[in-house]
């Protein structure tokens with residue numbers, strides 16, 4: 001079968017999140033096997049004081065600008081400016097396609113898909129399930145379609161990697177009719193976990209087919225139990241609120257709290273949504289910041305309590321995932337906090353001595369790949385790369401690699 005993408009070109013990947021848009025432009029070789037980043041950047045701090053920065057593959061800065069003045073009307077105008085910037089700097093190669101991270105695939109999308117008008121309507125209908133992310137994801141697809149008429153766009157889902165989880169991991173203790181209406185555990189950060197599962201084969205081949213807990217700790221945080229490279233269970237569920245407390249999200253709560261807040265404090269759905277997604281987690285508990293770096297540098301007791309709560313809850317989830325996996329062969333840290341914060345990794349691991357975990361302080365401080373003490377259970381830092389995973393899926397879906 002011939003393929004639309006069996007030619008050399010460029011591929012644009014967009015990962016639009018709650019307060020940031022990350023992007024990478026890749027070079028795709030003729031066979032589709034070689035996918036190499038050319039430059040990558042981000043708009044961060046959207047909604048407060050947006051900042052735009054881009055670096056080439058060697059880490060040289062190509063742009064660094066404040067976009068605070070442009071940051072007045074949601075994500076779409078920023079996306080338009082970003083795409084205009086990228087367009088002006090695309091290499092002298094055809095733009096073959098764009099790949100997107102789409103946070104929620106609902107009950108219908110278990111694999112990456114080529115976006116059509118019908119698919120876009122379906123993705124829009126999932127906005128209530130991921131109000132912090134899905135509108136940005138849909139907006140990115142629409143804005144790109146305006147700028148590049150007819151460009152193939154591929155949606156890759158955060159939920160898809162968890163689709164193969166067993167019934168037990170996906171089901172809430174609610175009447176069955178709710179499950180049939182889609183009220184079930186989906187799980188997120190799947191592109192990150194899929195990337196890590198692949199990387200494990202290179203980094204820790206002796207455990208890649210074993211029982212591994214991956215702690216994706218970023219602004220949004222979740223953990224996943226992998227067995228033989230497949231997702232067995234994860235801490236996020238129906239929405240990206242479940243599990244551990246995050247930058248501004250609450251993590252799991254007693255559902256009785258919601259009834260109480262509605263009845264006794266007169267909060268409606270919008271107020272609850274704002275409370276749970278934007279005002280809670282590290283920010284809410286500390287009253288200082290959602291940024292782990294700021295909290296670690298603060299000497300205020302509320303900052304320490306927020307960090308301690310985060311580490312305690314992550315450690316407890318690792319214990320729960322060990323139960324789902326029937327044991328543990330390795331622990332992996334990834335994402336912003338997991339990759340960069342030695343004190344957070346150390347505090348989490350302090351709780352886990354009963355599992356045979358003991359870290360080497362010097363290796364942890366210097367951020368080496370393997371941070372466990374000799375002859376103890378392997379603990380590793382593996383940087384995640386959602387953008388690469390999206391590029392791989394986009395190329396595969398466009399039949400590049402299957403082309404005759």
Ligand SMILES: Nc1ncnc2c1ncn2[C@@H]1O[C@H](COP(=O)(O)OP(=O)(O)O)[C@@H](O)[C@H]1O
Pocket residue numbers: 017020217218219220247290291292293296335336337340341
């Ligand atoms: N050196 C560091 N020490 C502690 N935390 C860090 C460090 N670097 C980044 N972080 C944390 O990582 C978070 C961002 O993680 P990231 O995975 O990029 O998040 P997201 O993709 O969810 O926006 C920041 O909010 C910050 O708290």
Ligand SMILES: CC(=O)OP(=O)(O)O
Pocket residue numbers: 017018103133158188189218219220221240
């Ligand atoms: C699903 C999710 O929480 O994503 P992020 O970490 O990008 O906020």
Ligand SMILES: [Mg+2]
Pocket residue numbers: 017218219220
């Ligand atoms: Mg992220």
